[in-house]
Amino acid sequence: MIKHPIFAAGGLLAAFAVGGTGLVAFTHQMTDDKIAANERNALLASLSEMVPASSIDNDIVTDTVAVSDEERLGTAETLVYLGRKQGEPVAAVFTSVVPDGYSGPIKLLVAVKADGALGGVRVVSHKETPGLGDKIEVEKSDWVHGFDGLSLGSPPEERWKVKRDGGIFDQFTGATITPRSIVKAVKKTLLFYQDRGESLFQEKTAAKGEGDTVATSKMAG
Amino acid sequence: MTSSYGKLIKEGLWNNNQALVALLGLCPLLAVTNTAINGLGLGIATTVVLVLSNVTVSLIRNVVRQEVRLPIFVMVIASFVTAVELSMNAWFYELYKILGIFIPLIVTNCAIIGRAEAFASKNNVTDSLVDGLAMGIGFTLALVVLGAMRELVGMGTLFSQAHLMFGEGARDLTLSLGDGFQGALLAILPPGAFIGLGLLIVIKNLVDQRLAERPQPVKSEPEKDPKETDEAQPAGA
Numbered sequence: 001m002i003k004h005p006i007f008a009a010g011g012l013l014a015a016f017a018v019g020g021t022g023l024v025a026f027t028h029q030m031t032d033d034k035i036a037a038n039e040r041n042a043l044l045a046s047l048s049e050m051v052p053a054s055s056i057d058n059d060i061v062t063d064t065v066a067v068s069d070e071e072r073l074g075t076a077e078t079l080v081y082l083g084r085k086q087g088e089p090v091a092a093v094f095t096s097v098v099p100d101g102y103s104g105p106i107k108l109l110v111a112v113k114a115d116g117a118l119g120g121v122r123v124v125s126h127k128e129t130p131g132l133g134d135k136i137e138v139e140k141s142d143w144v145h146g147f148d149g150l151s152l153g154s155p156p157e158e159r160w161k162v163k164r165d166g167g168i169f170d171q172f173t174g175a176t177i178t179p180r181s182i183v184k185a186v187k188k189t190l191l192f193y194q195d196r197g198e199s200l201f202q203e204k205t206a207a208k209g210e211g212d213t214v215a216t217s218k219m220a221g
Numbered sequence: 222m223t224s225s226y227g228k229l230i231k232e233g234l235w236n237n238n239q240a241l242v243a244l245l246g247l248c249p250l251l252a253v254t255n256t257a258i259n260g261l262g263l264g265i266a267t268t269v270v271l272v273l274s275n276v277t278v279s280l281i282r283n284v285v286r287q288e289v290r291l292p293i294f295v296m297v298i299a300s301f302v303t304a305v306e307l308s309m310n311a312w313f314y315e316l317y318k319i320l321g322i323f324i325p326l327i328v329t330n331c332a333i334i335g336r337a338e339a340f341a342s343k344n345n346v347t348d349s350l351v352d353g354l355a356m357g358i359g360f361t362l363a364l365v366v367l368g369a370m371r372e373l374v375g376m377g378t379l380f381s382q383a384h385l386m387f388g389e390g391a392r393d394l395t396l397s398l399g400d401g402f403q404g405a406l407l408a409i410l411p412p413g414a415f416i417g418l419g420l421l422i423v424i425k426n427l428v429d430q431r432l433a434e435r436p437q438p439v440k441s442e443p444e445k446d447p448k449e450t451d452e453a454q455p456a457g458a
Contacts, residue, residue: 005286008286012285012286013293013296016293016297017296019300020297021300023300023301023304024303024304024307027303028307030307031310035311035314038310038311129406131376131406
């Protein structure tokens with residue numbers, strides 16, 4: 001009996017689909033743990049730059065709470081990493097978004113210490129102009145370190161602007177919009193913390209065990 | 222077909238360079254070549270996929286039916302690309318983050334399906350292996366040279382971020398023209414990629430022209446007027 005060619009072709013395709021899937025599944029199996037560890041380590045490394053690992057004793061990567069304040073934090077839902085020592089709040093790291101970067105949103109990590117001072121600011125991803133706006137990256141310039149230790153009281157609120165607008169923050173030659181929008185976003189994050197900072201840590205304690213670690217994976221990118 | 226490896230290698234690296242002659246795989250070529258290391262990373266990933274897919278396609282060339290060969294090639298390539306992507310994510314995490322979307326996009330690099338269809342499906346395994354390797358290295362070289370050009374002109378550095386690939390010890394590999402260097406921003410931006418690629422093609426064609434004009438038995442006379450050379454050697458190209 002002669003098989004219809006279409007069955008032979010279909011069978012062949014199926015066989016290769018199975019083989020290909022097998023290869024991918026095998027590789028996935030081999031690399032899964034390593035990739036998860038990489039993502040976790042990368043996140044931990046950037047968090048501990050701003051919140052030193054010695055200052056906290058909880059697992060900051062999984063101790064998170066999701067808050068919603070698009071006006072001040074830039075996105076509909078913002079993940080906040082909480083650092084504590086012996087249950088007491090040490091710092092909260094906001095995954096704030098700058099909605100009005102020069103060429104698209106800029107993702108930030110903003111660490112606010114329990115006393116309201118900035119532990120640090122890092123740019124996670126951006127599309128700013130290479131060579132001009134990308135001085136916001138910590139690898140390219142120490143501009144973001146200018147935020148370290150500042151709070152809403154120091155400098156006074158009306159000085160939370162780039163120098164061109166009468167504030168204290170440097171703008172870059174050829175790129176004012178980028179620093180201006182980041183300064184604004186950091187200030188708004190601080191304002192949010194001033195309002196709701198305390199409650200973040202309480203909400204979390206109350207909601208413990210409700211499986212709110214799902215959002216952690218969102219930070220990977 | 223040919224069985225001379227030397228010829229295959231020459232084809233891959235120069236005569237039929239996938240980036241400079243065939244102009245395949247332009248999307249990753251233009252997008253990631255803002256530094257030499259990025260180019261190298263994507264080039265190596267592409268080469269690995271190309272070799273694996275060429276060998277596999279060659280192995281199965283007598284089994285696969287004509288009418289379904291393309292979907293099968295695509296499936297083979299896609300599987301390898303995913304495997305390479307996962308491996309890079311696991312072992313070259315920092316580089317993976319930079320190359321990002323362009324690793325999965327290797328699937329759509331026409332150079333790979335092109336070699337599978339045009340070469341590997343008609344040749345034996347070792348020839349296909351050599352072809353894949355040569356084409357891959359040729360592509361990688363184009364990426365690295367273009368990346369180095371753009372990096373040097375645009376940022377005044379060379380091999381920056383080498384540590385992402387070769388470990389912390391390679392930090393010193395980075396060359397810099399000094400902090401005072403104001404790069405030509407254009408080179409880093411997308412238009413710079415097109416201009417750079419154009420220049421590379423010009424250079425390659427000029428070299429080819431020179432080679433074609435040179436009399437076949439290499440004489441001791443160094444450079445001659447092209448017209449004269451043409452008369453002396455009317456065979457030409």
